[in-house]
Amino acid sequence: MDDSSGNVLKIPSRSNSMVSFLSVPASSPNSSLSMDGSALPSHLTLTPPRIITTKRMYSSSSSFLSRDSSPSTMRRPRGIIQARTFCFAVLNFLVIVNSWRQLKSLFRGPNDDGFQNRQQERSLRNVVSKKDFDVHFQDTTIVKNGEDFAKNVTRIYTEEPSVLKQSKQNFDQGLFILAGLADSLTSIPNSTLAQLVQLNCEYQVSLHILTAEVSSSSVLELLQDKYTSCAPFIVLRQNKAVKSLFPNRIDRIAYLRDVQRDSLYRHFVDGSTNGNEETNSLMLDHSVIMVMDLDLKGIPTNEELIQEATKMAQDPDTADVICASGHMMNPIGYYDIFATILAPQTFTYPIAGRLVEKFQPGEDTSLVRSNDIYGSFTQLDLLDYFEQEALNSVDGTVPVRSCFGGLSLYRGSTFFQPQCKYSADVKSLAAFANKEDARPCEHVVFHDCLLKNNLSTYIAVKPSLKTYWDEAAPPKSGLISNSQQPLNNRLVTYRKRPNEGTQIVDGDFSLFINESGSVIVSKSTLNGTSPDILWRIDPDPKLFHEDWDMMFFHLKPDGLLVLEQQVKKLRSDVNPRLCHVIDEYKDQHACRIQLWSSEVSGHASNEYELSLTISGDLEVKDTANGTLLWSNHEDTDVQVHLASDSSTSFGTESPRRGIFSCIDSGDETVINAALDRPGAVAALCPGSIFRLKGPIIFSHDHQKLYTQGADTNETIAKALIIVDDPSVATAVSMVDKSFVELKHVVVDGNRKGLGHVSPQFYGGALIDAGGSGSVGQVISYIKAYDPRSWACVHIIEGPPEQRCQGAIVENNDIGPCGSHSSVHNEIADGISYACTSGIIRNNVVEDATDGGIVVFGAPNTVVEGNTIRAVTRTMLGGINMVDTAPYDGNYAGTIVRNNVIDAKDARIHVGLGMGSQIWQCPLPSEPPKPPLHGGVVVNNTLTGNHMGYGFAINGVKDWTVFENKDLSSHVGEPSLGCNGQMPSTPKGFQFDPASSHGSFQGEFETASLNSIVETFRIEELDGGNKPAMESWSGRFLPPFVSSKSVRVEDQIELVRTK
Structure with a gap:
């Protein structure tokens, strides 16, 4: 797509869904244009940045909004001031001229007059494009060429109901719109994409994404293809020249946010009401705009977002702007201090990082982060401040002058204040600028304008609305496989406040850190009494600091399991050697004290996981080969506490397990013996042979069966599993189990040696999977052939109330399967699949005799x-x-x-x-x-x-x-x-x-x-x-x-x- 083009790029969309790619078009420097090329409303005009100014924009000593635009109040002689004023005026004129030249170059189009065609005013009704099909045709539509087909689709599409059509719009309810910036669609985390699509299609929230580059997203397509009715979804591309025109990062972001804001107004406000101001005002009072950074690692649930947006839209007495509480994990604390100004004007940014290195009148210096990230007032302390203030608030919000947190909700009438922009003059806000960007955050600028234009505007942080800015775990560590906690809680942590810790729960067992800094594995009791403590670590009192902020229980990159305590540096000045530099935080000089470690590590190049099994065992494994590196009931160096009435026993006579030895041949009994508990692994030796007298049975969730080393070495001979008894047809059963894996083995049904078995007797598939309530099964890199009955691989749907979900069958070599006899009907499928929301991908099915791949409905499944x-x-x-x-x-x-x-x-x-x-x-x-x-x-x-x-x-x-x-x-x-x-x-x-x-x-x-x-x-x-x-x-x-x-x-x- 040409940078200056305003053409629409087609990407898939749903019926009733509006999905389009647009680019920032060329425009005249003498008028402001929207992103679709038509003139902007006069109250939403883009102007070049004012780079030099001597005008004091605002000054009033009677309001908390007042501030002196100059960093210094020293008086200068009148002649010097006049000379400086004249120089500034000349330089300012030259800069403006140069800026217009740059803008003219930026917006120059392909036409003879140098500008984009002034097309008729367009709303989404006539600029959106649709994928070349529509699933809601009531009669068969057959088109002979792409051009006619596109016309046909447009005709059908524009007749469908749309939230942008005036006759269909409910102005009393308004609009919910989510807007965000992204480098590209592929840069948005898949989990966030899934939430966005759900918001768009299930909650009818319109989406508007401004990207640096247009790129398709297969994940987005897969997610969207599950729905047939969605709200508008717009993807716009910025002109590549924007980066060169605005070399300052914050200047550029501010400009793009204004571009997006103008586009939102054009498409969703004027586009809905045909510019009727009275109708606009009514709709905006009940509309909510959600501005989000789309690269966040974790965002609130859609239910939380809709709840907050609905409350804001229906209740005029709620906050006009609500910001999320941004959380960072390394170290833990409140994020986005650059955008945060507490009321009346406490800038939370550390003095050493400010452009003007001094406190301003009215600032509460006790709430400004220390220059040292682990100093006397940390971002964790700031997080505590917000949460404590929210507890004392009627609606759980904390009033501020500015905030963001990666997510802000705006009342529509507030967001579209015509006098305000993100790229307004910033000199008067120099007190809130940092050294790195030499200017204030764009959110500070925008919120300052909102407050100036309406002193009653209420801006607040809501601590219960949380976003996460980085991985919860340090790099290459902290992976916990069995945890049901979200990404941001992968570390087992504890803050020194009640109910502030995270934990892993699996069945009746829990892993957590208590208020004394001890790590505990407990088991719940049936009679409701206190849980039984099965295992615990009590920190060494010589190292333990009573006055601590955080505890961390996590994996290091080499598989070492550690318990660490985060303390402030000044608390360790007496004994500095305790405050060592941790590898992940060398540039931050983090002060974490290691209180305990498993003293067992592997190689830093591998990936390890910490899991709490359903039987209450705590284990560290090498994910590549299943090696058990450490287990709590085998570590004699830790203190083990057993409740007197507990039936759990960690027998000291059992040998310490180290590297898994592979299973070298046998029958199904040796494999089933290895698969004796949740999370168990059966690693078969390369080239081994297992002759089955009965089926291999996955007996618990999270089990794995594979040939050792075959995942990293393609030349290794895969273990052979062969049916060797006339009464057996099914070699492997994974039925009714979740997160189980069958990989890198050869499965031979041996029909040639044992003959065909009719399904009416005991003839199941060679490999049976899926089943009641099963989730996340994987069958990959196997060779399966010669089944004795009707299928090589069968993924069973399960009962209606507990359908199978998410089974993956990929990269397998299937067949031959079955033979033909007009008497016995001895045919067989290759892959027979009835699970929901699954994947059948990159398989080779050769010489199946019934169906190569048979799809039994399998809603929301991709076969590719x-x-x-x-x-x-x-x-x-x-x-x-x-x-x-x-x-x-x-x-x-x-x-x-x-x-x-x-x-x-x-x-x-x-x-x-x-x-x-x-x-x-x-x-x-x-x-x-x-x-x-x-x-x-x-x-x-x-x-x-x-x-x-x-x-x-x-x-x-x-x-x-x-x-x-x-x-x-x-x-x-x-x-x-x-x-x-x-x-x-x-x-x-x-x-x-x-x-x-x-x-x-x-x-x-x-x-x-x-x-x-x-x-x-x-x-x-x-x-x-x-x-x-x-x-x-x-x-x-x-x-x-x-x-x-x-x-x-x-x-x-x-x-x-x-």
């Missing part, structure tokens, strides 16, 4: 980057989206994209089948199955010379198919049709218009496609005469499997893959 290939065995379906069960046809949020289906050397009957009427033929007396709905199929490719039907659709609604490619050759001929209806000859893009409704790409042709899998004649391959496919709709199916099919078998000799 997979290759499905038929080489020696006929395959019924490459990717199947054909089943109504188990989600009643709901495929909402399910995206199938960027996959390759290759009929290389064997036939694939249907490349990518979509719809409830593609597969089995119902009896004449049965009603047709209801349509599937909500699926998206985009950018998939068919290849190979043996393809039957390509992209085939029959039995869908609200379905979207676009940008797919057919490079295959279609062969074969239809046989007897379903209930006497002959299907059409196979082609690349076909849909049945009687039962298929959605948005389909232009290549689709109408066809008859009822039950095309069952009624299709097999192509003769290599001159061999192979029989026509028979109907198999009456075959037995287990209750958890939808329609299945059969196909032709070609024998293949399997070679073990190492």
